[in-house]
Amino acid sequence: MEQHSPLRFGEVPETRLDEALDLNYLVFHESPKDDKRKKHLDVLRECTRIGAYDGDRLVGLLGTLDFTLSLPGGELPSPGLTFVSVAPTHRRRGVLTGLIAELYRGFGAAGTPLACLWASEDPIYGRFGFGTGTTGLHLTIDSSRPLALRIAPDERPLRLVDKAEAPALLGPYYERTRAERGGRTARTQAWWQSEWLVEEDQEDDELSPPRIVALGEPLAGYALYRTKGGDDGPGSVHLFELEADTPAVAAALWRYLASIDLSNRVVAWGRPVDEPLLHFCADRDQVRVTGQQPGLRVRLVDVAAALRARSWAADVDLVLDVRDAQIPANAGRFRLAVADGTATYEPTEAPADLALDVRELASAYLGETAIGALVRAGVVTEHTARAAAALDAALRTELLPHTMDEF
Structure with a gap:
């Protein structure tokens, strides 16, 4: 042998x-x-x-x-x-x-305190403590007819932005808006150039170079997209990123994408689960969710430091019994106490209110997954009635986490 x-x-x-x-x-x-x-x-x-x-x-x-x-x-x-x-x-x-x-x-x-990744195979990384930190929706718009909207789009002029000027224009705007949602990575100018503005798409060489359309002075929103011609008819528009200050700005950008000549379809990958378009479109047969999948996986390497670093929506005082097979310092019973937005997290001998794996805590950390849903799924144990609801109230975020930066 x-x-x-x-x-x-x-x-x-x-x-x-x-x-x-x-x-x-x-x-x-x-x-x-x-x-x-x-x-x-x-x-x-x-x-x-x-x-x-x-x-x-x-x-x-x-x-x-x-x-x-x-x-x-x-x-x-x-x-x-x-x-x-x-x-x-x-x-x-x-x-x-x-x-x-x-x-x-x-x-x-x-x-x-934290680590993150995109998984090529879903089952592998849960056993190493990674939880689903963000989720993305795949949308398709039938643009063979004008996009039906329930709100009035912002009517300020749109302009196409030269690719060379894009990082200086979009970078500060993205940096401001990324703070509104968890799960977004900071981008350097080099990252803009190497990942977002490359001439040829790595996954589909039939896509056009990147196009950037912007609205407002100062900038109030933008869309980054590519187009693809059809073999025997109209082509398609492929959206990679859309950011907007207001629903009206977003409506103007979506209307523009759906009105590009010689195309009859807009394909948008990895949009946030709370995408406003799904509410302000007037015809959900025209705007369809065609898929949903996990995005960024998150690992709480130092649970205490990670919990202390984020903000909280409500006070809470609970004992968590955390399992972590890879990092023993994270395992055990800890009292999570949040008062006036400040969290403490200390070892305790008190009985646990909730028992969970570090993977589930990671899934809830950015606001992606409700602890109550995990209790109902049987992967978190609630020892004290309403403990999950109390923790969910504290973890709640105004916007769901979202990212588009794969690596």
Whole structure:
């Protein structure tokens, strides 16, 4: 029988980036062109990289990018996991478990309170404590006829923005509006250029270069979209981001997208669950929800620090019995007390009002998921009547969390 050498976990040096990228492409069945490979190398170079080694052979990879994530009432550093790969020859040998353990050790030493990721496969990361932090809706508008609206759109002129000018115009606006919802990452000018304003879409090379339409001076809203021609008829408009100060501004932008010539469909991916269009459109047969899926996953690496960092909508005093199989410091009974918007979170021997896994606490952290819904689903245990309702009232946010920044 073949003997496997013990796995070793440690840094992936820059001299082995090509090898690391080859492993990632092997796992995700990719064979990218040279320009895309160069982009991936540049991103990987910016990552903090952890590798799993069998002897000297790289058999596992995990990278993290430095992000800052908006929370209710604030923001925190939140490294984003990416390039997570395990060689097919080393599945079920504890490679991913070892990589995550090494990652959490580093987070503990650095005092990192949060982490986040986009999951390629839904079941994997729950067992490592990640909960669904945001959810996105997929919308389709039948634009073969004018968009029917229940409110009057803002009639100020729209203008197309040159791509070179976009980061300077959109960046400050996005930074202001991202504070209104949890789950949004801060964007540098380099991120705008490399992720949002690239000429060719990575997923569909038939899409046009990015177009930006803006409304208002000073800026009151914008939409970032691409178009696609039809093979034998009208094409489609693909919305990537829409931000607006008011419902009237949003209505004007949606009306514009639905009126673009030579198209009969608007496709919008990953819109917030509380999308206002669903309420101010006059015909829900014209505006349809075609899908819904989890977005950003969130991990409370330091539960106490994370809870103290966010704002709260109501006072609460509860004992939480938290399970955390990977980070023992988070596990146990803790009294969460919020008074006048300030939270304390301290160990206690008092009986628990609620018992839950750190994964469920992460899902509720940004306001995405109600604890009461998790009690009804049987994954959170309520020991004290109305404890879930009390915690939900404290966690409530005016707007649901949302993000569009994949990585």
